[in-house]
Amino acid sequence: EAGVAQSPRYKIIEKRQSVAFWCNPISGHATLYWYQQILGQGPKLLIQFQNNGVVDDSQLPKDRFSAERLKGVDSTLKIQPAKLEDSAVYLCASSLVSQGSYEQYFGPGTRLTVT
């Protein structure tokens, strides 16, 4: 089965510019997650979708970050405007259901550098 797809793999932008990341989860996975992984740290959950609804976005900086999953399949994460501290790897993951016993499947990530 195909894994979680993400694009682009790398992106370099200047501060105050905008950027968007795309994720296509494993087919049939209802739950989709976006994580931010800063160098030397573990992934931090930004937002969790169940189908096309938001389950948790408590750690998403909503003044600059937005995410959508309009048709309950692929998803887009946007940053506008970017700050230097947004430099990180943005990981997308999916799971069959939104329950603690189910493992997540991760994409390769998008490495963002803000200069």
Place this chain on the structure above:
Amino acid sequence: AQSVTQLGSHVSVSEGALVLLRCNYSSSVPPYLFWYVQYPNQGLQLLLKYTSAATLVKGINGFEAEFKKSETSFHLTKPSAHMSDAAEYFCAVGSGGSYIPTFGRGTSLIVHP
């Protein structure tokens, strides 16, 4: 609330030696526990998970972990390290119901020839 503490940001072993990566968790409900591995420029891959069945869990690539409730630990071990095991390892804790996962900061495993 739940949290994960991984002791040691870096662990260095010789090829063929025992690998021990430590993870302690805090959870107000019975936890689900996971170990993930991340190779350079790749996403996280599940090594193994504990979901309240057997306390000794065997995973891929010869890794295993033991759930010890009394010690709130879920340490990852491998009897003999291989050069290909060099990677970043993350312990994570989840709980029943709505899954809001919490990851540790990660431990970098370095394997010397």
